[in-house]
Amino acid sequence: MQYHLLITLALLLFSLPATAQLGIKGGLTVGGTYGSAEEFDGEKIESIDPAIGYQFGITATVLELNAFRLNAELLYEDRRGVKNASFTIIPGPDQGVSSDIKFKNSFTYLSVPLLATFGTGSFNVYIGPSVSYLLSATSESTNELTVITIAGENRSTVQEEIDLINDDRYGESYINRLNVAANIGAMIPLAPKLKLDVRLYHTITDVTNDDEDRSLIDRVTRPQDVRLRDDKDSTVGLQANLVLSF
Incomplete structure (x- = not known):
């Protein structure tokens, strides 16, 4: 997938007008996906940890008017995050099942930001939207199970990799294929042709598909009658990129 994408980016780069100010960029993201934490017995069972992703691509100035530019x-983009869930179910007297689950998520997108950029010198600030199309979405889950009975404890680990787009457990993609985010950031000069791009983005649209977003607790306790969750999930990230201009 990345090999074919590199070819596409190169073709688009060379098809732009010769007068356009072009650049290439790449860097890292620290972020994750969050939403309304699921509850069990009145307590929240979910928590979110940030993870490191990355991005690379091309940039072009398509309009320039004095101190204003449209880039x-x-x-x-590979946006990553970690979600943890911990809960204990008491199925009967002298019995208990504790579950500690970690989901390592990776969502890859083809994104098109359109940024209004302000500044007369080398230092610039910008703001604008981005539209992203989901290419792949996977989750590596690790479930640490502890079964408690009168005889003692029995521990086991279940690992699984889930395709959140094509898995048979979903009628359609669990993650929405189209995503819109708001971006704000600054360009800091490092050298005549090199800049540091620091950006904060936050999605505006719901990341998860509400028709497929079902309760984690219900999947365990009542798999024949799993209820949908009515919440909104968002992705937030802080990016740092090096931008090399031609």
């Missing part, structure tokens, strides 16, 4: 980008 467009085409990026390949």
Whole structure:
């Protein structure tokens, strides 16, 4: 997938007008996906940890008017995050089942930010939207199970990799294929052709598909009657990129 994407980015780069100010960029993201934490017995069972992703692509100035510029980008983004869930179910007298689950999520997107950029010198600030199309979405889950009975404890670990787009357990993609985010950031000069791009983004649209977003607790306790969750999940990230201009 990345090999074919690199070819596409190169073709788009060379098809832009010769007068356009072009650049290439790449860097890291620290972020994750969050929403309304699921509850069990009146307590929240979920927590979110940040994870490191990455992005790379091309950038071009499509309009320039004195201190204002309109920049467009085409990026390949790998947005990552970690979700933890811990709960204990008491199925009967002298019995208990504790579950500690960790989901390591990786969502890859083809993104097109359109950024209004302000500043007369080398230092610039910008703001604008980005539209992203989901290419892949996977989750590596690790479930640490502890079964408690009168005879003692029995511990086991279940690991699984889930395709959140094509898995048979979902009627359609669990993650929405189209995503819109708001971006704000600054360009800091490092050298005549090199800048540091620091950006904060936050999704505006719901990341998860409400028609497939079902309760984690219900999957364990009542798999024949799993209820949908009515919440909104958002992705937030802090990016740091090096931008090399031509």
